Amino acid sequence: MQVEYINPFLSSLVKTFETMLKCQVNRGQIHLKDGSQLGGPISGVIGMSGQAVGTVVLNLSEEAAKKAAGAMLMMEMDEINDDVLDGVGELTNMVAGAAKTELQQFNLSISLPNVVTGKDHEVRFPSNVSPICVPYETDFGPVSLEVGFVVKNEPVAV
Amino acid sequence: MTKVLVADDSSTMRTIIRRSLEALGVSDTVDAADGEEAVAKFTPGEFDLVLTDWNMPGKNGLEVIEDIRKVDANVPIVMVTTEGEKSRVMQAIQAGVSDYLVKPFDVDTLKEKLMKHGC
Numbered sequence: 021m022q023v024e025y026i027n028p029f030l031s032s033l034v035k036t037f038e039t040m041l042k043c044q045v046n047r048g049q050i051h052l053k054d055g056s057q058l059g060g061p062i063s064g065v066i067g068m069s070g071q072a073v074g075t076v077v078l079n080l081s082e083e084a085a086k087k088a089a090g091a092m093l094m095m096e097m098d099e100i101n102d103d104v105l106d107g108v109g110e111l112t113n114m115v116a117g118a119a120k121t122e123l124q125q126f127n128l129s130i131s132l133p134n135v136v137t138g139k140d141h142e143v144r145f146p147s148n149v150s151p152i153c154v155p156y157e158t159d160f161g162p163v164s165l166e167v168g169f170v171v172k173n174e175p176v177a178v
Numbered sequence: 179m180t181k182v183l184v185a186d187d188s189s190t191m192r193t194i195i196r197r198s199l200e201a202l203g204v205s206d207t208v209d210a211a212d213g214e215e216a217v218a219k220f221t222p223g224e225f226d227l228v229l230t231d232w233n234m235p236g237k238n239g240l241e242v243i244e245d246i247r248k249v250d251a252n253v254p255i256v257m258v259t260t261e262g263e264k265s266r267v268m269q270a271i272q273a274g275v276s277d278y279l280v281k282p283f284d285v286d287t288l289k290e291k292l293m294k295h296g297c
Binding site: 109 | 188
């Protein structure tokens, strides 16, 4: 996955967390995803299609998910409930959507978000995709972003 | 009293918008969780402002704008969406949108848009 395709997702996550949540994020080491297991128990998953296809996974610790949802809803979340799950879905939507805007040459559409929960859950990418994994430490706790992105056709000029 | 229709499949986003409206003194809001519901709840002359997402299950926000414009050419409609590409904005303008706000957004920016359109 070329670096110019990764950067929109990295900047989109920062922008989403800082703008919507007033939450500072510190990026860890970008690496190729190793294995299918994610760190936190909650993942927002969005598919992308067009002249590239891909999947975006925003994974959060339980604490980060509750605090992120609480920041958007302006209330304290004591447990993982429907509001928290919806909040994670909407965050994933914004991260993928803002990145998509920076990748206009691929004429991408994004799916509605799905949210997967459970300790040790897995999100598997297609076999022809080598996703990158980006861990973050945030004011709310650990978060990671996984992106698998494959160009189907040469992008058209926009 | 100002009355606003808010269409977004995310309950979180509907809450964020509703809280921003309340901060501006607007408490009469009607929620719709998808495009079909938004169009079903819209009546010409009843609402002072419509806020709609783009990507929703079933009928999307662009279709909501088109359907509303068939019966009401004047009600302000603001699209609140992640779809930030110029081509998307042009599509929405051609459909009859009055204003456009790209997610993620600062809540103060949302409030400015709401105030610009009568709230």
